[in-house]
Amino acid sequence: MAQFTTLTSHMVPLPEENVDTDQIIPARFLKVTDKHGLGESLFCDWRYLKDGSPNPEFVLNEPESQGAQILIAGNNFGSGSSREHAPWALVGWGFRAIISTGFADIFKSNSLKNGLLPVEVSPEVFRTLMEAAQLDRSTKVTIDLPTQSVTGLESLEATFPIDEFSKHCLLNGIDQLGYLLSFDDQISKYEQRRA
Amino acid sequence: MEPKTLFQKVWDDHVVVQEPNRPAVLYIDLHLIHEVTSPQAFTGLRERGLKVRRPENTVATMDHSTPTLPRALWVIDDQAKIQLGMLETNCEEFGIQLYPLGDSRNGIVHVIGPERGFTQPGKTIVCGDSHTSTHGAFGALAFGIGTSEVEHVLATQCLLQRKPKTLEVRVDGQLMPGVTAKDIILALCAQIGTGGATGYVIEYTGSAIEDLDMDGRMTVCNMSIEAGARAGMIAPDEATFAYLEGRDFAPKGAEWDAAVERWKQLRTDEGAAYDKTVVIDANKLEPMITYGTNPGMGMLISQETPTADSFDDSSQKAAFEKAMDYMGLTPGQPLLGQKVDVVFIGSCTNSRISDLRLAAGVFSGRKVADGVRTLVVPGSHDIKKQAEAEGLDQIFKDAGAEWREPGCSMCIAMNGDNLEPGQYAVSTSNRNFEGRQGKGGRTFLASPLTAAAAAIAGEVTDPRSLLLS
Numbered sequence: 220m221a222q223f224t225t226l227t228s229h230m231v232p233l234p235e236e237n238v239d240t241d242q243i244i245p246a247r248f249l250k251v252t253d254k255h256g257l258g259e260s261l262f263c264d265w266r267y268l269k270d271g272s273p274n275p276e277f278v279l280n281e282p283e284s285q286g287a288q289i290l291i292a293g294n295n296f297g298s299g300s301s302r303e304h305a306p307w308a309l310v311g312w313g314f315r316a317i318i319s320t321g322f323a324d325i326f327k328s329n330s331l332k333n334g335l336l337p338v339e340v341s342p343e344v345f346r347t348l349m350e351a352a353q354l355d356r357s358t359k360v361t362i363d364l365p366t367q368s369v370t371g372l373e374s375l376e377a378t379f380p381i382d383e384f385s386k387h388c389l390l391n392g393i394d395q396l397g398y399l400l401s402f403d404d405q406i407s408k409y410e411q412r413r414a
Numbered sequence: 415m416e417p418k419t420l421f422q423k424v425w426d427d428h429v430v431v432q433e434p435n436r437p438a439v440l441y442i443d444l445h446l447i448h449e450v451t452s453p454q455a456f457t458g459l460r461e462r463g464l465k466v467r468r469p470e471n472t473v474a475t476m477d478h479s480t481p482t483l484p485r486a487l488w489v490i491d492d493q494a495k496i497q498l499g500m501l502e503t504n505c506e507e508f509g510i511q512l513y514p515l516g517d518s519r520n521g522i523v524h525v526i527g528p529e530r531g532f533t534q535p536g537k538t539i540v541c542g543d544s545h546t547s548t549h550g551a552f553g554a555l556a557f558g559i560g561t562s563e564v565e566h567v568l569a570t571q572c573l574l575q576r577k578p579k580t581l582e583v584r585v586d587g588q589l590m591p592g593v594t595a596k597d598i599i600l601a602l603c604a605q606i607g608t609g610g611a612t613g614y615v616i617e618y619t620g621s622a623i624e625d626l627d628m629d630g631r632m633t634v635c636n637m638s639i640e641a642g643a644r645a646g647m648i649a650p651d652e653a654t655f656a657y658l659e660g661r662d663f664a665p666k667g668a669e670w671d672a673a674v675e676r677w678k679q680l681r682t683d684e685g686a687a688y689d690k691t692v693v694i695d696a697n698k699l700e701p702m703i704t705y706g707t708n709p710g711m712g713m714l715i716s717q718e719t720p721t722a723d724s725f726d727d728s729s730q731k732a733a734f735e736k737a738m739d740y741m742g743l744t745p746g747q748p749l750l751g752q753k754v755d756v757v758f759i760g761s762c763t764n765s766r767i768s769d770l771r772l773a774a775g776v777f778s779g780r781k782v783a784d785g786v787r788t789l790v791v792p793g794s795h796d797i798k799k800q801a802e803a804e805g806l807d808q809i810f811k812d813a814g815a816e817w818r819e820p821g822c823s824m825c826i827a828m829n830g831d832n833l834e835p836g837q838y839a840v841s842t843s844n845r846n847f848e849g850r851q852g853k854g855g856r857t858f859l860a861s862p863l864t865a866a867a868a869a870i871a872g873e874v875t876d877p878r879s880l881l882l883s
Binding site: 242246247249294299301302306321328329396406 | 493828
């Protein structure tokens, strides 16, 4: 898994709440058999017009969004299905972190396994960051995982929660399966006990 | 001994290791897989040279992209064909039981698990599908996982999990005629919103839950995820045991008796505390329907849709306006009388025999309104056979509905069954997200009774008016 320590980038503002995984990546793209190449279908039904051309009114298509690695989106981001294709598509486009006031459980869990950091902030901090991003699209912020902080705006002091294990895995690029496999003996004992 | 909730009992029973400041290593008893969320997990196994640890605890089906047109089992495109073929190859190579397309035991993953008796009280059950919460209806701890976690379970039969909080949803009173399990869960989503139970496992309690048959309990638990909860559970009782007895993979003889004794302990102890409780009064429920683009945007069918003034928060107001715009509805308008183009009766929420009986009761002796396309898609081949033995298929066909082969069908619209842009559907499925049932399609979620009534009337209709006449 890709390591995550600190990230400085401008933001793509998507103020909508309850952005569900069907919007992030519609079901018709789930017939793939690998994880790659989903970035171009990210937010497909919002991003492209009927004729397949880019919708100039959708934020991801704006020139200012290009190269951004942070998405800032409304509350309850990633609700709906368990498809890991959602973080695969976000990472495929180039995002490394998402700032919101809340994330759906399965989406959050899937993101953490793909080096995509869910940054959960208070409604006040969210408003400050969203306003700054919308006012000046070149506004850059820094997300620092070791200190669990978001900085870059004057008078902004924001921290975010993350469980110790996920933080450890992200900082060191550790894959969770490797960790799980190290419990092989205990798993065998558990199975014998229950047999 | 300290009193425990149902969830706590099942959780404690499956913790293999709990190190400080680390997630628990949780043992998984049953792993269900399907074609869409498993290919990359098997690729991962191969890359690491790993085997499936417990193939005998892993069960596979094809359901998401499978065709539902009778006798013409064409798969929608090459990509879907490749994906289905990969599942077949993976199951063969790793020794996993697969119920493929065309097999008489094939069906939607959350329908065949209970039907074959794999789903049992007290088990931990996972699947790369958020509606795995369905199996909690049997007192199992069942939840959806991503593909990385599918790989984890294949390789180790375990998952790393942080312990969730518990939410009791107590449904007091009794449902009135015409009001069903689906209306309970849509009411919960409307009450607490799609993120209302994020971080929690729900336990459904109360007289109206106890009164539900197993099909109804599965409907309720199925949509726990629509309120944000990864899992929903109901304590097993005589109805649970009666459902399971004699199923293919249920214990037999003395083992059955011992299992039932064990399962009877799976109840929340007196004095055990939930982190939160929400109460619903079943007596006050009516048929429910959604008006917007997430399952929390729902109301009593007799109500009018909200207006922007109903929301205090500016972002909620914006979300509401965006949803109404997508749905082509005017804020404050009623939905009764709203014209519909398509009716879909099916999905892991409402494709079981009880659902089909309810719908058939409305269709019987009536005709689908002109211009309404109606699909009835049973959840499995077993259900299809049962429905045909009862003559339900004939009732649907006589009414002018299409009687299809089993599968997820228009719930996720991956297989060629989909809405056209702008079409309105009343659907018994679980999600009304933008484009969920086809790009540009507009979905009203409702019960099988309400869906059938809409098919007959050609517009959104209170099913109770048809039940009484």
